[in-house]
Amino acid sequence: MEASALQRKTLFFLHIPKCAGMTLSSALLERLAFNEVYQSTSLIQNFREGRPEFPEINHPRRLKAVVGHWVHESMLPALQKPIWFATSLRDPVSRTRSQYRFDVGLRGGRWPKVDTHEFLERNSNVMSKFLCGAFPSIAADFDNQLSAAKAIISGFDCVFDISEADDSIFDLVKMATGISEPVKRVNDSSHVMAELEVDDKEIMKYQDLDIELYKWFKETVSAEATSKNRVHSREMRRKFAELAAKPFDSGSVIRFLAPKIAEEYFWASEDVEVRQRKLEEKIEFYHSVMADLRKLHKASAWVKGEEEEK
Numbered sequence: 001m002e003a004s005a006l007q008r009k010t011l012f013f014l015h016i017p018k019c020a021g022m023t024l025s026s027a028l029l030e031r032l033a034f035n036e037v038y039q040s041t042s043l044i045q046n047f048r049e050g051r052p053e054f055p056e057i058n059h060p061r062r063l064k065a066v067v068g069h070w071v072h073e074s075m076l077p078a079l080q081k082p083i084w085f086a087t088s089l090r091d092p093v094s095r096t097r098s099q100y101r102f103d104v105g106l107r108g109g110r111w112p113k114v115d116t117h118e119f120l121e122r123n124s125n126v127m128s129k130f131l132c133g134a135f136p137s138i139a140a141d142f143d144n145q146l147s148a149a150k151a152i153i154s155g156f157d158c159v160f161d162i163s164e165a166d167d168s169i170f171d172l173v174k175m176a177t178g179i180s181e182p183v184k185r186v187n188d189s190s191h192v193m194a195e196l197e198v199d200d201k202e203i204m205k206y207q208d209l210d211i212e213l214y215k216w217f218k219e220t221v222s223a224e225a226t227s228k229n230r231v232h233s234r235e236m237r238r239k240f241a242e243l244a245a246k247p248f249d250s251g252s253v254i255r256f257l258a259p260k261i262a263e264e265y266f267w268a269s270e271d272v273e274v275r276q277r278k279l280e281e282k283i284e285f286y287h288s289v290m291a292d293l294r295k296l297h298k299a300s301a302w303v304k305g306e307e308e309e310k
Helices: 021-031 043-049 073-078 092-106 116-122 126-134 145-155 162-177 200-204 208-219 234-244 250-268 272-309
Strands: 010-014 037-039 065-068 083-089 158-161
Touching: 010 021, 010 126, 010 162, 021 037, 021 065, 021 162, 043 250, 073 234, 073 250, 083 145, 083 162, 083 208, 083 234, 092 116, 092 126, 092 200, 092 208, 126 145, 126 208, 145 208, 145 234, 158 162, 158 208, 250 272
Parallel strands: 010 065, 010 083, 037 065, 083 158
Antiparallel strands: none
8 A cells, every 4th residue: 555545544653662663753753743743652752852641632633643662552542533553573582682782872870780681581572562561452352462462463554574664664654744755764772882692592582472473474474464564454453443432531541651651750860859849840730720720610600509599
């Protein structure tokens, strides 16, 4: 399907870490207006730039793109339909090595430095975990994480391997923005010299599910395959549509995002106290607004009662 045929859809992109999602996110942030894109790859970036988190967005139907590590099925009902679901995959061993360079080379401040075993354990089967974490209602229908991840992958409109990233990202950016310009590749860890000093076989012990998932994706062509998703399933795509058709529950979004935001605020840098103070000031401000609103409602009800008695 040509990119021009995909326009007028809301892009919903699950950014699995180190699978070329940063390039897409950066391009969308550069090309779309402040209120047209929500990203959750860097929650601390939202704080620093004054961007609202998803529950704070007043008009989510104006969004043209929702992208990031922490997208979730509970966000779907708030978005303008139709929605175009996309994600990307990568060889699990290569993905793990890239993650190590990113963690060691770029995460400063209070981020904990862990040993090799702890790193591998924490980053085991990341692709499967992120897929199931974004769509827990679908994952719950399956007995194991691998089957759930395969089913979820088959429901996406677009799934690309990192080797196909340039063309796929260009199409997605054009769909969301209407702009047909080259997209500059972004690689936050390309200059980092740190390497994970274990052989591939050791990494593979921690990536058993992701290796099976990636092999299945690369070798399978479903009966309902499309040019954008080789393992596409119309039945699973309908399940995505059913999730989007549910009533919007802001509480579900808050329960999903809050712990992610708190963790990133805590570990991102030394000025966690500054962010905490800013949050407390914001809470105090809105409590004051709510108190004044209640006073106005009470006064309005009293005036209305007086007029009715007359």
